Amino acid sequence: MSKSTSTKKILMIAAEDSSCLYAERLLEHWQKKELDFKVFGVGSRKMESLGFECLGHSEDLAVMGAQEIIKHWSVIKKTFLDIVERCENEKPDVAVFLDYPGFNLKMAKKLNKLGIKTVYYISPKVWAWKKGRIKLFKKYIDKMIVIFPFEKGFYKKHDYEVEYVGHPVLDEMSPKFSDPEYINQCRSRYGIQKDEKVIALMPGSRKAEIERHLTVQLKVAENLCKKDSKLKVALFVAPGLTKDYMQAQIPHIKIPLILIKDEPFEMISLADAVLAASGTATLFVGLLKKPMVVMYIMKPVTAFLAKALVRSIKYIGIVNLIFDKLVSVELIQGNANVDRLTLEMDKILFDDKVRQVQIDELSKLKNMLGHSGVTEKVANCIEEML
DSSP states (O other): OOOOTTOEEEEEEEOSHHHHHHHHHHHHHHHHTTOOEEEEEEEOHHHHHTTOEEEEEHHHHOOOSHHHHHHTHHHHHHHHHHHHHHHHHSOOSEEEEESOHHHHHHHHHHHHHTTOEEEEESOOOTTTSOTTHHHHHHHHOSEEEEOSHHHHHHHHHTTOOOEEOOOGGGGGOOGGGGOHHHHHHHHHHTTOOTTOOEEEEEOOSSHHHHHHHHHHHHHHHHHHHHHOTTOEEEEEOOTTSOHHHHHHHOOOOSSOOEEEOSOHHHHHTTOSEEEEESSTHHHHHHHTTOOEEEEEOOOHHHHHHHHHHOOSOSOSSHHHHHHTSOSSOEEEGGGSOHHHHHHHHHHHHHOHHHHHHHHHHHTTTGGGSOOSOHHHHHHHHHHHHO
């Protein structure tokens, strides 16, 4: 992205793993078109490799819950003030926000005073909680881009016009991830035989999630291995984490463990069943039609606040929310214990009828999420603002 008098400046803030992935795709798209854009803000190391100027790293800011926010407050505050100062001195042509509402809405308010246009891509989950934020969207966001079909209807009820583009995860899919021959080739690289089943553990993308979920998931895997000695256990490393970090978090266990870090679809294609922390990654699991159990454990204070705020939604799993019914079992807090999780994972691994019912339901998911080409649609929306 060369510098010239015609260079367009874009502030982009992406603090979650999934948001960073979709931001990376935008950067790649603009590079391919050879557009003269200078993009800076909050993002990932991979975004930096694409010419993004990072004023704050996503792995330092992606925290959830009151206690975690307090712990990281100095870093969050410094990043916020650095960005505001940069925008005052070097006014961007447009600001692009991806999810991360607490930070981004405060930033939008600041930028509004500076007369900077704003685009929100990956709408915050206001349909689940904090519906009062819709008033802030109307006041401070010039264009809202949504990715779930039900979001357009939700916002329409609140008299807020948004643009539905479909889900960007569809751009990440390839037919090879459902090709048995390709999958077997990939599995063989990790010593997995055709007649062996693989349970995948996905404890989350945040370090705080790893601390709460990993030990529980490994104990579930140990229980399942007692039933089937040929069962393979794979631990997937989220994009924002390293294999070394994950290795250091693994307690002493009695089962062999395959530690894998790769593109999400590449990893998930290897699995026969998945035990996953609730989050965007479960959408990848669903699109590949892998039976799963969704879990989530929060610190007690965070759980208390969440329970008080989230009263209008029935489910925490994205796939269940899209279907508006329980397709994949989800267990949270005290229910996400080793015995209950083992029981539910046992069903989707070894009960062919239960397993097939979930696969049949998940087969409908792709058609519910729109069509591919989402990155280009979003890029066009942003370019129109310029």
